Amino acid sequence: xxxxxxxxxxxxxxxxxxxxxxxxxxxxxxxxxxxxxxxxxxxxxxxxxxxxxxxxxxxxxxxxxxxxxxxxxxxxxxxxxxxxxxxxxxxxxxxxxxxxxxxxxxxxxxxxxxxxxxxxxxxxxxxxxxxxxxxxxxxxxxxxxxxxxxxxxxxxxxxxxxxxxxxxxxxxxxxxxxxxxxxxxxxxxxxxxxxxxxxxxxxxxxxxxxxxxxxxxxxxxxxxxxxxxxxxxxxxxxxxxxxxxxxxxxxxxxxxxxxxxxxxxxx
Numbered sequence: 325x326x327x328x329x330x331x332x333x334x335x336x337x338x339x340x341x342x343x344x345x346x347x348x349x350x351x352x353x354x355x356x357x358x359x360x361x362x363x364x365x366x367x368x369x370x371x372x373x374x375x376x377x378x379x380x381x382x383x384x385x386x387x388x389x390x391x392x393x394x395x396x397x398x399x400x401x402x403x404x405x406x407x408x409x410x411x412x413x414x415x416x417x418x419x420x421x422x423x424x425x426x427x428x429x430x431x432x433x434x435x436x437x438x439x440x441x442x443x444x445x446x447x448x449x450x451x452x453x454x455x456x457x458x459x460x461x462x463x464x465x466x467x468x469x470x471x472x473x474x475x476x477x478x479x480x481x482x483x484x485x486x487x488x489x490x491x492x493x494x495x496x497x498x499x500x501x502x503x504x505x506x507x508x509x510x511x512x513x514x515x516x517x518x519x520x521x522x523x524x525x526x527x528x529x530x531x532x533x534x535x536x537x538x539x540x541x542x543x544x545x546x547x548x549x550x551x552x553x554x555x556x557x558x559x560x561x562x563x564x565x566x567x568x569x570x571x572x573x574x575x576x577x578x579x580x581x582x583x584x585x586x587x588x589x590x591x
Contacts (some may be wrong), residue, residue: 446559462520541581
């Protein structure tokens with residue numbers, strides 16, 4: 325039992341590091357420029373409210389480029405693009421926001437709304453119940469939330485283990501053992517969710533089609549056989565990006581093919 329908890333402790337420490345790293349990668353930088361950033365954000369919000377979406381877009385993109393990103397910024401930027409009927413750009417921003425914080429219901433709602441405006445109507449492939457369950461549970465919290473949850477659950481497991489080791493009452497020891505195992509398993513599951521989300525953020529293998537229409541080829545050449553056509557706003561998974569000008573993709577329905585690299589943007 326002690327060896328198991330020692331191993332999990334080694335696992336939990338990197339989770340805390342991931343949470344801190346995610347804050348650095350995905351949150352606004354809080355430094356000496358914070359005072360100057362607040363009016364800029366206010367100006368962007370004001371421009372959006374007044375219907376000056378191009379100005380708001382410029383400010384939001386400047387903040388993202390110079391100070392860092394977070395889910396709210398990407399969602400606001402997506403709202404601006406959607407107001408200008410730039411559906412593909414809106415979906416790209418919403419997808420990036422959802423990648424950072426899949427637990428935000430507003431992001432998910434706006435993303436689904438933008439998808440209804442695309443030409444392609446996606447037919448999802450039926451997935452195993454366990455896969456659907458895992459994805460839904462994964463989206464309950466963001467990576468920071470799962471990291472914190474892992475630590476809390478692990479601390480609870482340690483607490484009950486302490487009762488198990490030091491209590492002299494047999495009944496209390498049995499109860500403590502059951503709860504320590506229960507919280508240990510939950511902490512492992514939470515750890516898996518945290519590492520999965522961090523992996524999704526680090527290893528981005530999905531993209532949004534930005535061109536109005538793209539003919540998917542059977543081979544990575546313009547002379548390849550035409551397989552099917554996809555339109556802007558379509559989400560694709562990147563299978564092979566080793567070539568300079570072509571990328572192999574896969575759609576949600578399982579269809580695969582090659583498209584020029586310049587017709588899409590990585591989420």
